[in-house]
Amino acid sequence: MIENRRVTVILPAYNAAKTLARTCAEIPRDIVDDIILTDDASCDETVAIAGALGLHTIRHEHNRGYGGNQKTCYQAALERGADIVVMLHPDYQYTPRLVPAMASMLVSDHYDAVLASRILGRGALAGGMPLYKYVANRALTFTQNILMGAKLSEYHSGYRAWTREVLERLPLDRCSDDFVFDNQMLALAMHAGYRIGEISCPTKYFPEASSINLRRSVIYGLGVLGTSVQYRLHRAGLRHGKLFDEVPR
Numbered sequence: 001m002i003e004n005r006r007v008t009v010i011l012p013a014y015n016a017a018k019t020l021a022r023t024c025a026e027i028p029r030d031i032v033d034d035i036i037l038t039d040d041a042s043c044d045e046t047v048a049i050a051g052a053l054g055l056h057t058i059r060h061e062h063n064r065g066y067g068g069n070q071k072t073c074y075q076a077a078l079e080r081g082a083d084i085v086v087m088l089h090p091d092y093q094y095t096p097r098l099v100p101a102m103a104s105m106l107v108s109d110h111y112d113a114v115l116a117s118r119i120l121g122r123g124a125l126a127g128g129m130p131l132y133k134y135v136a137n138r139a140l141t142f143t144q145n146i147l148m149g150a151k152l153s154e155y156h157s158g159y160r161a162w163t164r165e166v167l168e169r170l171p172l173d174r175c176s177d178d179f180v181f182d183n184q185m186l187a188l189a190m191h192a193g194y195r196i197g198e199i200s201c202p203t204k205y206f207p208e209a210s211s212i213n214l215r216r217s218v219i220y221g222l223g224v225l226g227t228s229v230q231y232r233l234h235r236a237g238l239r240h241g242k243l244f245d246e247v248p249r
């Protein structure tokens, strides 16, 4: 709990057996009340390890994709009474030790969402982010900031905190089941006028922490651009975007 608000960490997992225990060991249990893992039909021992670690575990019968997995996570967190939900990849790429800092930013009531940015500060390349991913991240972020009228350091982090209110109000079922889910969710939050904060976060790249190849990265990048263009056209009243249709605030 932080200031009487229940803090839940959600771990959308896919083949995370090698990194799950290390990730969980660093989640600060003094403030985290609930840890939920949703397994997207992994081929490895993810579910068995999650059980041994005592995590509340939900398993998809069939692989639904990264976004589909998050829909399950967020829904479960709300059903189990979360006030603050921190989404963290169980691939040990981001440090779990920033969960209290992110949750604190939300309870300050200055922010409705917090992104842990690998780009704020200078650690991304030193942490092993491949140069092509870094350049793509910077180029997409530059373009998105213009299209979305925002000033974020990146839109692509897998480490994000949300208040219960945001999760209850955003129509997440409209978002993709694929990787572009994260970007669509963020665009929805911006469209609804929620306040988005950032915190700097070290990152580590090693084989088990990064499986997305160039082809899937390109598909993701095009999806991100499509989301931003749709956002701009919708906001300008030039073209109705289904994703942004009557988003409640």
Ligand SMILES: Nc1nc2c(ncn2[C@@H]2O[C@H](COP(=O)(O)OP(=O)(O)O)[C@@H](O)[C@H]2O)c(=O)[nH]1
Binding pocket: 012, 013, 014, 015, 016, 040, 063, 064, 065, 066, 067, 069, 089, 090, 091, 093, 158, 209, 210, 211, 212
């Ligand atoms: N549900 C689901 N998650 C996936 C799939 N492929 C990758 N992921 C997860 O998506 C997240 C981001 O992928 P990752 O390879 O770590 O990307 P990178 O760190 O940005 O290079 C990780 O937590 C993966 O476990 C998939 O097919 N389904």
Ligand SMILES: [Mg+2]
Binding pocket: 089, 091, 093, 209, 210, 211
């Ligand atoms: Mg990763």
